Amino acid sequence: MEQVPITVDCEERFYLKPDAGRLLISPADETPSPPCDAQPEELDIAVCVDRIEAAFALRIGRIESKWAGLRSFVRDKCPVCGFDPQAPEFFWLAGQGGYGIQSAPALARLAAALALGGHVPDDIAAQGFALENVAPQRLGERA
Ligand SMILES: Cc1cc2nc3c(=O)[nH]c(=O)nc-3n(C[C@H](O)[C@H](O)[C@H](O)COP(=O)(O)OP(=O)(O)OC[C@H]3O[C@@H](n4cnc5c(N)ncnc54)[C@H](O)[C@@H]3O)c2cc1C
Known part of the structure; x- marks a missing residue:
């Protein structure tokens, strides 16, 4: 298995x-x-x-343990990361949906950089990442 x-x-x-x-x-x-x-x-x-x-050619005979939780999303299903445009002291890091564990290493580095007034880390930007896709500003628009 x-x-x-x-x-x-x-x-x-x-x-x-x-x-x-x-x-x-x-x-x-x-x-x-x-x-x-x-x-x-x-x-x-x-x-x-x-x-x-x-x-699959599988028979699930017994459920050994079960667990549930909430996947939190905004409408476009991208995370929300950055300072709130209406409350600039409030920093968003939310809406990781079903991928918050896997995305945590990169998202945490991005959040730390933005919270300290910096930019998107170079290696994350090099992957084609666009900051507007996670910006809180979009919540009132398309998110
Ligand atoms: C069924 C399921 C399967 C998943 N599978 C995957 C997967 O395979 N891969 C993956 O990458 N991600 C997966 N995820 C998503 C991942 O678990 C989340 O994206 C991630 O846990 C979000 O992290 P977080 O720290 O933002 O929030 P959370 O992990 O939800 O942590 C928030 C914490 O804040 C606490 N809290 C809430 N309100 C208060 C309050 N008022 N005061 C004090 N504490 C408070 C909560 O108790 C909790 O401990 C899954 C989620 C679910 C539900």
């Missing part, structure tokens, strides 16, 4: 990956919710198992 790569459905209706000798599976759901201590819903677990069993 450890040789199986992380596998994501093209429409992101599920993903799975081996984790510590077991299989980590998710329905990648984005059900709108007010801020709360999210708990795993039995229906979402059943939907996840069903989608994965339909796509």
Whole structure:
């Protein structure tokens, strides 16, 4: 099982990956919710198992542990990073959606640079990163 790569459905209706000798599976759901201590819903677990069993020659016999959380987004699904245009003492670092762990090393460096009045780090800019895509200014426009 450890040789199986992380596998994501093209429409992101599920993903799975081996984790510590077991299989980590998710329905990648984005059900709108007010801020709360999210708990795993039995229906979402059943939907996840069903989608994965339909796509692979796998039978999910037992769920060993289950977990839920909130993925926070703004409308365009890009993070929000920078000083607020209306409250310039307030710095935004939010909306990482489902990728906040993987994006944290770069996003944290960007946030530190901007918070200290600096620019986008060169190596991040060299990847084609555009600051306007994460700027809080866009929240009142397209985000
Ligand atoms: C089911 C699921 C799967 C995910 N999978 C991945 C993945 O595979 N890869 C990936 O990169 N990302 C993944 N993410 C996204 C990732 O977990 C988040 O983007 C990331 O945790 C956001 O980090 P954060 O520090 O901004 O917020 P959080 O991790 O939410 O931390 C915020 C903290 O603030 C605390 N807090 C809230 N309000 C208050 C308050 N008033 N006072 C004091 N403390 C407060 C909370 O308790 C929490 O500890 C997943 C998220 C979910 C829900």
